[in-house]
Amino acid sequence: MDKSNHKTDEDEAETGRPTLKTLAFMTGLGVTTVSRALKDAPEIGAETRKRVQLVARQIGYRPNRAGVRLRTGKTNVISVVLNTTEQIGGFLSDFIYGISERLAATPYHLVVAPYSHNNDPMEPIRYVVETGSADGIIISRTQPDDPRVRYLTERGFPFAAHGRTAMGIEHAYHDFDNESFARLAVRRLAELGRRRLALLAPPTALTYHQHMRSGFLDEIDRNGLSEVPFSSVSSDNVIDDIRRQTIELMRRTGRPDGIVCGAGGPTFALIAGIEAAGFKLGRDVDLVAKEPFNLLQLVRPEIHVVEEDFRLAGHDLATAVLSRIDDRSAAPMQRLVVPGAVIAPR
Amino acid sequence: MDKSNHKTDEDEAETGRPTLKTLAFMTGLGVTTVSRALKDAPEIGAETRKRVQLVARQIGYRPNRAGVRLRTGKTNVISVVLNTTEQIGGFLSDFIYGISERLAATPYHLVVAPYSHNNDPMEPIRYVVETGSADGIIISRTQPDDPRVRYLTERGFPFAAHGRTAMGIEHAYHDFDNESFARLAVRRLAELGRRRLALLAPPTALTYHQHMRSGFLDEIDRNGLSEVPFSSVSSDNVIDDIRRQTIELMRRTGRPDGIVCGAGGPTFALIAGIEAAGFKLGRDVDLVAKEPFNLLQLVRPEIHVVEEDFRLAGHDLATAVLSRIDDRSAAPMQRLVVPGAVIAPR
DNA sequence: TGGCAAATCTGTAACGTTTCAGTATATTTG
DNA sequence: CAAATATACTGAAACGTTACAGATTTGCCA
Numbered sequence: 003m004d005k006s007n008h009k010t011d012e013d014e015a016e017t018g019r020p021t022l023k024t025l026a027f028m029t030g031l032g033v034t035t036v037s038r039a040l041k042d043a044p045e046i047g048a049e050t051r052k053r054v055q056l057v058a059r060q061i062g063y064r065p066n067r068a069g070v071r072l073r074t075g076k077t078n079v080i081s082v083v084l085n086t087t088e089q090i091g092g093f094l095s096d097f098i099y100g101i102s103e104r105l106a107a108t109p110y111h112l113v114v115a116p117y118s119h120n121n122d123p124m125e126p127i128r129y130v131v132e133t134g135s136a137d138g139i140i141i142s143r144t145q146p147d148d149p150r151v152r153y154l155t156e157r158g159f160p161f162a163a164h165g166r167t168a169m170g171i172e173h174a175y176h177d178f179d180n181e182s183f184a185r186l187a188v189r190r191l192a193e194l195g196r197r198r199l200a201l202l203a204p205p206t207a208l209t210y211h212q213h214m215r216s217g218f219l220d221e222i223d224r225n226g227l228s229e230v231p232f233s234s235v236s237s238d239n240v241i242d243d244i245r246r247q248t249i250e251l252m253r254r255t256g257r258p259d260g261i262v263c264g265a266g267g268p269t270f271a272l273i274a275g276i277e278a279a280g281f282k283l284g285r286d287v288d289l290v291a292k293e294p295f296n297l298l299q300l301v302r303p304e305i306h307v308v309e310e311d312f313r314l315a316g317h318d319l320a321t322a323v324l325s326r327i328d329d330r331s332a333a334p335m336q337r338l339v340v341p342g343a344v345i346a347p348r
Numbered sequence: 349m350d351k352s353n354h355k356t357d358e359d360e361a362e363t364g365r366p367t368l369k370t371l372a373f374m375t376g377l378g379v380t381t382v383s384r385a386l387k388d389a390p391e392i393g394a395e396t397r398k399r400v401q402l403v404a405r406q407i408g409y410r411p412n413r414a415g416v417r418l419r420t421g422k423t424n425v426i427s428v429v430l431n432t433t434e435q436i437g438g439f440l441s442d443f444i445y446g447i448s449e450r451l452a453a454t455p456y457h458l459v460v461a462p463y464s465h466n467n468d469p470m471e472p473i474r475y476v477v478e479t480g481s482a483d484g485i486i487i488s489r490t491q492p493d494d495p496r497v498r499y500l501t502e503r504g505f506p507f508a509a510h511g512r513t514a515m516g517i518e519h520a521y522h523d524f525d526n527e528s529f530a531r532l533a534v535r536r537l538a539e540l541g542r543r544r545l546a547l548l549a550p551p552t553a554l555t556y557h558q559h560m561r562s563g564f565l566d567e568i569d570r571n572g573l574s575e576v577p578f579s580s581v582s583s584d585n586v587i588d589d590i591r592r593q594t595i596e597l598m599r600r601t602g603r604p605d606g607i608v609c610g611a612g613g614p615t616f617a618l619i620a621g622i623e624a625a626g627f628k629l630g631r632d633v634d635l636v637a638k639e640p641f642n643l644l645q646l647v648r649p650e651i652h653v654v655e656e657d658f659r660l661a662g663h664d665l666a667t668a669v670l671s672r673i674d675d676r677s678a679a680p681m682q683r684l685v686v687p688g689a690v691i692a693p694r
Numbered sequence: 695t696g697g698c699a700a701a702t703c704t705g706t707a708a709c710g711t712t713t714c715a716g717t718a719t720a721t722t723t724g
Numbered sequence: 725c726a727a728a729t730a731t732a733c734t735g736a737a738a739c740g741t742t743a744c745a746g747a748t749t750t751g752c753c754a
Binding site for chain 1: 365408410412413414415417418423425430432439440441444445448449452457458459460461462464478479480481587591613616617619620641643644646647648
């Protein structure tokens with residue numbers, strides 16, 4: 003008799019994954035009631051609420067993300083936008099782990115949106131905002147005047163940045179205090195009696211280039227030291243370029259006797275370059291480097307190291323963007339991590 | 349007069365993000381026709397198809413993922429399941445980049461699902477399958493008898509594994525030929541006149557432990573060398589444990605004069621341990637290590653290195669799982685990457 | 695000319711969820 | 725005691741998409 007393709011309630015109760023309808027059938031309530039009961043709405047009787055929640059737990063009900071998303075627009079997704087041509091040596095793993103650890107206890111999923119160097123960094127940002135494919139965004143490689151920050155702020159889209167900006171916009175960020183790092187590094191080199199210092203800085207476009215550079219310059223000044231310019235490469239360059247340019251640097255007449263390096267991978271190239279030019283680390287020149295995990299010092303104990311924790315950064319940024327989503331008018335989390343001491347050679 | 353809260357066609361055309369309805373209004377066609385036209389269905393006139401597609405492109409129509417997902421069950425998501433307690437030194441960045449590069453030109457998003465060491469590795473897998481939150485899964489740290497592989501295979505869920513299994517199941521994988529790596533390494537050490545070799549292997553639970561170990565043992569045999577057991581640690585151990593155990597190893601009476609190491613981070617610890625015990629690399633003992641990016645050799649040129657490309661692995665696995673989704677009955681992609689030559693000290 | 699097939703297009707229903715506008719029953723109030 | 729109000733629940737509609745089962749038009753053949 004029943005030629006329709008409507009599912010009956012009983013069908014519903016038997017088949018595959020449970021939905022609100024399944025729950026409604028099992029409890030004898032309406033779908034609406036079940037929905038409200040699951041989110042502890044006050045207009046549902048206490049006893050009914052308990053009952054629905056019990057049954058839901060028993061049969062392992064999980065809300066259908068697509069259904070929620072379609073109806074409410076809420077995606078329960080955080081998107082982290084990464085540059086795939088990023089520095090080798092990969093602090094990125096820890097960064098991502100930090101984020102996902104934070105997200106693990108929440109209903110949020112983490113999606114990784116890449117862009118390559120030749121592409122527009124705005125592209126993935128626009129995509130996410132225009133298609134509403136995430137509730138929040140985490141960006142890195144922040145610039146002083148960052149179009150992404152402007153764009154996201156203008157639209158009131160929740161985000162957090164790894165690094166600060168300088169455009170008078172109050173936004174959530176987590177940053178490592180690279181100015182202090184540079185100061186610590188210079189001070190250490192001064193203590194070692196070094197006089198002519200070079201800095202292998204991040205690319206000029208990034209905000210923390212300025213920070214690191216100004217800390218470096220100011221502290222050089224205070225200690226009566228001089229700078230040996232080394233701007234032909236940045237820590238973004240490929241390893242081999244850095245190595246070559248370091249050889250170049252060391253062969254100059256006014257070569258440095260101390261070098262500060264703000265990134266992990268490039269430090270390897272620096273050392274290789276110094277030695278290829280015939281100089282000895284610790285004798286002719288000292289090196290203070292920033293490293294995510296202190297591996298380098300295991301094999302080259304003569305270098306000085308400051309650690310930077312990227313897992314913490316990920317964790318922080320996830321927290322920041324979540325609280326941003328939760329309440330867009332709340333004050334954005336802004337955390338500046340001060341570097342620990344410079345770890346000396348053993 | 350119109351007190352309903354129905355949106356009229358004109359409303360639709362003005363407001364926010366375009367949908368099929370917007371397109372239908374603009375072209376004067378039905379929603380169904382537009383939907384079919386956009387996917388080049390044959391029953392839509394050629395001219396209409398062109399027209400619809402043109403308009404869609406003009407106004408930047410993007411299908412609503414939640415709509416598609418709710419209706420079809422297709423998520424357009426690939427989930428990569430990672431162990432967050434994974435080895436420091438992070439080859440993971442490259443792995444993830446490899447995947448997302450491959451996915452960039454497709455409609456697929458990449459979501460990272462973590463699990464920590466004390467948690468059940470099956471948990472994220474079950475979650476994805478039960479909630480249908482992805483169309484395919486990429487797993488790593490594959491075991492000879494891997495419950496995840498069994499589970500996914502039983503349910504016909506598309507996946508690809510970084511590493512092989514040994515349970516008579518034909519599944520998609522990408523693997524580095526660690527047996528060949530170990531052979532190459534041993535051969536190199538034999539050529540250098542080394543006689544007593546040790547192997548710092550991966551954890552015994554993982555499939556490639558067997559591969560590496562059997563290659564190592566067999567090649568030792570062929571070359572008339574002997575093994576110095578070194579099973580107190582695996583490459584999964586924390587850096588400091590490896591360093592300590594290496595000191596231990598080197599202080600034994602029958603200490604090795606050659607060591608093979610199958611992972612990047614641990615090699616640093618090995619070197620530190622060897623030297624802490626008072627021995628000199630290249631003189632007392634030689635080291636052949638596998639490294640994702642050849643950074644180590646820059647600062648310790650006396651070691652021998654084989655490179656392993658994790659970006660390629662990611663790319664491959666993404667391809668594999670996509671083709672699996674595309675056609676579940678097609679033969680699974682199975683790729684074994686043979687190691688390149690051992691890079692000698694310079 | 696009538697009939698039939700092919701070509702092209704369309705409306706309805708459904709996926710699972712939440713919101714809106716109720717309804718029915720019990721309880722209080724004047 | 726009627727009316728107002730509070731309590732507990734419910735059906736219908738909508739989010740954007742696609743599958744299904746038509747509907748309309750055109751061209752062709754007997």
